[in-house]
Amino acid sequence: MRKILLAFILSFFIIDTFGQYNQGARLTAMGNASAAVNDIWSLNANPAGITGQKSATAALNYARYLFGDELSEQSFAFVLPFNTNFAGLSINRYGISELSEIKAALGLAKKFGEDLSIGVKANVHQIKITNYGNATTFSVDAGVNYTVSKQIGLGLYVNNPSSQKYKTTNVQTYIPTTVNFGATYTPSNKLVLAATVAKDFERKFDVSVGVDYKFYELLSLRGGLSAKPFKQYFGIGLNYQKLMVDIAVESHPQIGYTPQIGLSYAF
Amino acid sequence: MRFKLLFIITFLLIGFAAKAQTQEDQLIKDLIESIAENLPEDYDLSELQDRLTYYRNNPINLNKTNAEELKTLVFLSPLQISNLFEHIRKNGKLIDLLELQSIAEFDVVTIQRLMPFVTLEQNAIVDKITGQNLLKYGNNDLIVRYGRVIEKSKGYTDLPGSRYLGTPDRYLFRYRYTYSNRVSASLVFEKDAGEHFFNGPKQKPFDFLSGHIALLNTGRFKKIVIGDYSMQFGQALTLWSGFSFGKSPDITAVAKRDVGLRPYTSANEFAFLRGAAATVGIAKNIDFSPFVSHRKLDASLGTNANGEKTITTINETGLHRTQNEINNKNTTEQMVYGGVLQYKTNALNIGAIAYHTSFNRIFVPGSSLYQKFNFNGKELTNIGAHYSYTYKNFYFFGEFGKSLDAGLAYVNGALVSLSSTVSAVVLHRNYQKNYHNFFNQATAEASEAFNEKGFYAGLNINPSKVWSFQLYGDYFNYPWLRFRVDAPSEGYEFLGQVTYSPTKTFKAILRFKSEVKQQNTSLTVPFNYLDNVKRENYRADVKWAVGKSFSFQNRVEVVQFKKGAGNAEFGYLAYQDVSYDPLSSRLSGNIRIAYFNTASYDSRIYAYEDDVLYNFTFGLYNGKGLRGYANLKYRLAKKLDVWGRYALYNYENVEKVGSGLDEIGGKMKSEMRIQLRYQF
Numbered sequence: 040m041r042k043i044l045l046a047f048i049l050s051f052f053i054i055d056t057f058g059q060y061n062q063g064a065r066l067t068a069m070g071n072a073s074a075a076v077n078d079i080w081s082l083n084a085n086p087a088g089i090t091g092q093k094s095a096t097a098a099l100n101y102a103r104y105l106f107g108d109e110l111s112e113q114s115f116a117f118v119l120p121f122n123t124n125f126a127g128l129s130i131n132r133y134g135i136s137e138l139s140e141i142k143a144a145l146g147l148a149k150k151f152g153e154d155l156s157i158g159v160k161a162n163v164h165q166i167k168i169t170n171y172g173n174a175t176t177f178s179v180d181a182g183v184n185y186t187v188s189k190q191i192g193l194g195l196y197v198n199n200p201s202s203q204k205y206k207t208t209n210v211q212t213y214i215p216t217t218v219n220f221g222a223t224y225t226p227s228n229k230l231v232l233a234a235t236v237a238k239d240f241e242r243k244f245d246v247s248v249g250v251d252y253k254f255y256e257l258l259s260l261r262g263g264l265s266a267k268p269f270k271q272y273f274g275i276g277l278n279y280q281k282l283m284v285d286i287a288v289e290s291h292p293q294i295g296y297t298p299q300i301g302l303s304y305a306f
Numbered sequence: 307m308r309f310k311l312l313f314i315i316t317f318l319l320i321g322f323a324a325k326a327q328t329q330e331d332q333l334i335k336d337l338i339e340s341i342a343e344n345l346p347e348d349y350d351l352s353e354l355q356d357r358l359t360y361y362r363n364n365p366i367n368l369n370k371t372n373a374e375e376l377k378t379l380v381f382l383s384p385l386q387i388s389n390l391f392e393h394i395r396k397n398g399k400l401i402d403l404l405e406l407q408s409i410a411e412f413d414v415v416t417i418q419r420l421m422p423f424v425t426l427e428q429n430a431i432v433d434k435i436t437g438q439n440l441l442k443y444g445n446n447d448l449i450v451r452y453g454r455v456i457e458k459s460k461g462y463t464d465l466p467g468s469r470y471l472g473t474p475d476r477y478l479f480r481y482r483y484t485y486s487n488r489v490s491a492s493l494v495f496e497k498d499a500g501e502h503f504f505n506g507p508k509q510k511p512f513d514f515l516s517g518h519i520a521l522l523n524t525g526r527f528k529k530i531v532i533g534d535y536s537m538q539f540g541q542a543l544t545l546w547s548g549f550s551f552g553k554s555p556d557i558t559a560v561a562k563r564d565v566g567l568r569p570y571t572s573a574n575e576f577a578f579l580r581g582a583a584a585t586v587g588i589a590k591n592i593d594f595s596p597f598v599s600h601r602k603l604d605a606s607l608g609t610n611a612n613g614e615k616t617i618t619t620i621n622e623t624g625l626h627r628t629q630n631e632i633n634n635k636n637t638t639e640q641m642v643y644g645g646v647l648q649y650k651t652n653a654l655n656i657g658a659i660a661y662h663t664s665f666n667r668i669f670v671p672g673s674s675l676y677q678k679f680n681f682n683g684k685e686l687t688n689i690g691a692h693y694s695y696t697y698k699n700f701y702f703f704g705e706f707g708k709s710l711d712a713g714l715a716y717v718n719g720a721l722v723s724l725s726s727t728v729s730a731v732v733l734h735r736n737y738q739k740n741y742h743n744f745f746n747q748a749t750a751e752a753s754e755a756f757n758e759k760g761f762y763a764g765l766n767i768n769p770s771k772v773w774s775f776q777l778y779g780d781y782f783n784y785p786w787l788r789f790r791v792d793a794p795s796e797g798y799e800f801l802g803q804v805t806y807s808p809t810k811t812f813k814a815i816l817r818f819k820s821e822v823k824q825q826n827t828s829l830t831v832p833f834n835y836l837d838n839v840k841r842e843n844y845r846a847d848v849k850w851a852v853g854k855s856f857s858f859q860n861r862v863e864v865v866q867f868k869k870g871a872g873n874a875e876f877g878y879l880a881y882q883d884v885s886y887d888p889l890s891s892r893l894s895g896n897i898r899i900a901y902f903n904t905a906s907y908d909s910r911i912y913a914y915e916d917d918v919l920y921n922f923t924f925g926l927y928n929g930k931g932l933r934g935y936a937n938l939k940y941r942l943a944k945k946l947d948v949w950g951r952y953a954l955y956n957y958e959n960v961e962k963v964g965s966g967l968d969e970i971g972g973k974m975k976s977e978m979r980i981q982l983r984y985q986f
Contacts, residue, residue: 224769227725232767248777252724262763264779269798271761271781292796
């Protein structure tokens with residue numbers, strides 16, 4: 040059974056899910072339409088998005104894939120602002136005990152005035168298969184955010200523009216090269232609408248849209264859609280002083296529901 | 307000969323290229339086109355057009371209206387209606403229509419749409435029912451319409467087997483009487499092409515006859531209807547006769563606008579109840595609507611082991627052209643009775659429905675596996691409960707329906723105004739495979755709301771007067787098999803639309819729609835497996851005006867169809883509309899020239915077509931060729947209007963048009979229609 044699961048993950052999931060690292064429960068609930076959204080988990084999407092943090096923030100996230108017994112993804116992120124600069128660290132682990140991929144990243148972002156911010160990030164990837172071996176590689180991401188007006192923001196980022204691969208022949212998986220372009224529309228301080236168009240060089244265009252609605256000061260409601268594959272997302276966020284708890288559920292027609300929970304604390 | 311003459315006159319008049327519509331008619335057209343996106347071909351929308359046209363002539367007084375009446379305008383969202391009443395409750399009666407702008411959720415587009423249909427002026431006439439008032443203040447509206455396909459189709463030739471027994475002429479006669487908001491009556495006769503005109507078999511004297519007399523707003527008796535009527539309650543899951551809108555670019559349309567009991571004035575031969583019904587106020591905020599209906603239906607019959615005649619399928623087309631169709635006519639009697647209890651306040655509405663449907667014969671569904679859970683028997687009892695509740699900027703709605711001794715169904719949703727420029731809709735539905743109901747029009751992907759689960763989410767964004775965005779996504783799955791789908795299946799649909807209207811006379815729309823469903827493979831295999839069937843539509847549409855009399859519309863639409871591993875096929879449509887509608891002229895009209903090229907029926911394209919008033923057409927563009935039509939309207943006298951229409955398909959490289967009895971030799975199919983309206 041475990042072997043079958045392993046084969047399944049290897050053949051489908053590594054490619055499918057590793058394509059995008061988990062963007063935390065808030066961005067996931069917004070359909071990962073994150074190219075122009077500011078969040079601590081922008082660290083796993085557009086690194087320029089971490090410039091929205093007002094103070095040092097730490098976050099944990101846990102996603103559970105319900106089709107397997109123990110397949111999950113754990114992530115940690117930390118962002119530290121100093122002046123107009125922002126440093127970020129993230130560590131992600133995905134897999135089961137026999138197989139896992141770890142990605143650790145260090146990001147740097149800078150605000151140029153009020154409207155423009157740019158971020159870059161260096162990643163270390165490692166795949167580990169018990170009794171089989173390891174593979175390690177590096178990649179780079181870069182992104183930019185631009186505020187057009189009070190209501191409209193734009194974001195663009197690329198993952199792995201130099202198409203780095205694992206330098207070993209016994210691992211088939213690849214590090215995706217993607218270009219993502221997105222916009223946000225913020226008609227009031229309670230509402231953010233976001234859209235992102237993503238192009239992975241090996242796949243079709245994906246379009247996603249998301250909504251974050253602050254229903255009460257304490258409570259946010261979120262939802263999102265993505266086109267390829269067609270997925271629906273929902274989530275809620277609880278915001279109590281410096282502590283935030285985010286819950287998201289992703290619904291995939293074949294895989295079913297993937298719940299996740301995130302916790303973050305702003306110092 | 308008569309046709310030839312009309313034909314020639316029509317052709318001569320095309321030169322005057324006129325527009326059959328005023329600006330409000332344009333609004334009605336836009337509205338219908340945006341809301342009726344996903345309707346099947348044979349939907350009769352004349353009732354809606356009729357309703358809107360009626361309000362244009364007899365606008366609703368916003369200070370004296372109720373939610374039910376405003377819901378009949380279909381384009382107002384429940385949240386807007388609720389906000390309007392809240393505004394009136396807080397600030398007193400509206401003094402000026404401009405006040406609408408200060409009400410939450412009333413954006414410019416909504417107000418523009420609403421203006422032609424509402425007023426604040428007090429109706430001066432006394433609405434007491436006396437013989438003199440009825441005669442003096444009543445409105446009479448008489449429509450007589452004639453039309454036919456000009457070429458002779460195969461069904462009218464002397465075929466040995468099945469053929470059309472009547473003439474190819476189509477006639478409609480409709481008389482409607484209204485007196486203030488107190489009395490309404492109508493009489494409708496219709497003959498479809500191919501049917502007998504007068505005293506044919508099983509008809510006395512016309513093929514279709516419908517009528518009603520209604521008494522409204524008489525003390526406790528809010529509505530009393532004798533004759534043909536429709537009942538529309540809740541979210542259309544338990545009791546809803548006639549049409550209802552679902553998924554469309556108007557994303558809020560999934561929240562149904564239930565209008566309760568209404569007299570029936572349409573020429574659709576299926577979607578109504580016949581008998582008597584009433585809505586009575588039995589206590590403050592509580593209405594009770596009892597109803598009873600007895601009518602005959604067309605059904606194909608089979609015979610069971612005991613030699614009894616059984617019902618195989620109910621035919622909804624209302625066509626009685628061939629011997630077979632005539633044999634099936636009125637073969638079944640349907641009896642429906644029950645009641646609806648409603649509690650209504652501004653914020654909260656709750657309703658309970660119970661009714662019983664019985665037939666004089668037994669329903670025996672087919673033996674295919676997909677029909678396993680279909681209704682079987684003679685009698686059915688349905689119960690249901692629905693609610694809607696407005697809390698701040700949220701409108702919650704839903705309904706539960708149960709067929710006794712069979713399945714359950716429920717639908718729940720919310721409409722949320724997220725900010726002054728953004729609103730969102732979510733809707734969850736779960737209809738069991740054995741949910742039986744003969745009056746079910748709930749929001750669904752399939753044409754009938756059973757054997758389906760789904761989740762729908764939509765956004766409507768109007769960041770400024772100039773820009774407007776709509777998008778929705780819907781995921782659905784069918785737990786049981788369906789026709790041509792030999793396994794549980796699923797699919798999804800996505801729509802995005804952008805509207806740009808920088809000035810009053812220019813409007814551009816871009817629309818993308820994608821739908822993926824599963825269907826049996828087209829290959830011959832021992833066991834059918836499912837293939838994904840993808841259909842994508844791309845549309846660009848521009849409307850513009852030159853001067854005060856001429857307006858233009860251009861559209862390009864591309865459809866892509868792909869099944870399984872097969873090659874994608876494409877369909878294209880491009881058209882140019884020109885309409886001419888000078889303010890002071892008696893003559894107005896419009897023309898369309900369209901070129902279409904579709905690889906097969908799978909990549910066919912639909913587009914709204916202008917027609918004579920009250921006749922609603924969605925044109926089907928399939929094959930390769932040219933399509934053209936011309937409509938014109940001429941005001942003969944103050945209260946007498948005449949419409950004419952000539953439309954034609956000219957296909958390329960074909961030797962026949964249509965199939966079966968509708969087959970026509972040659973490459974042309976043309977149709978003419980003429981209509982008179984007398985209002986007195």
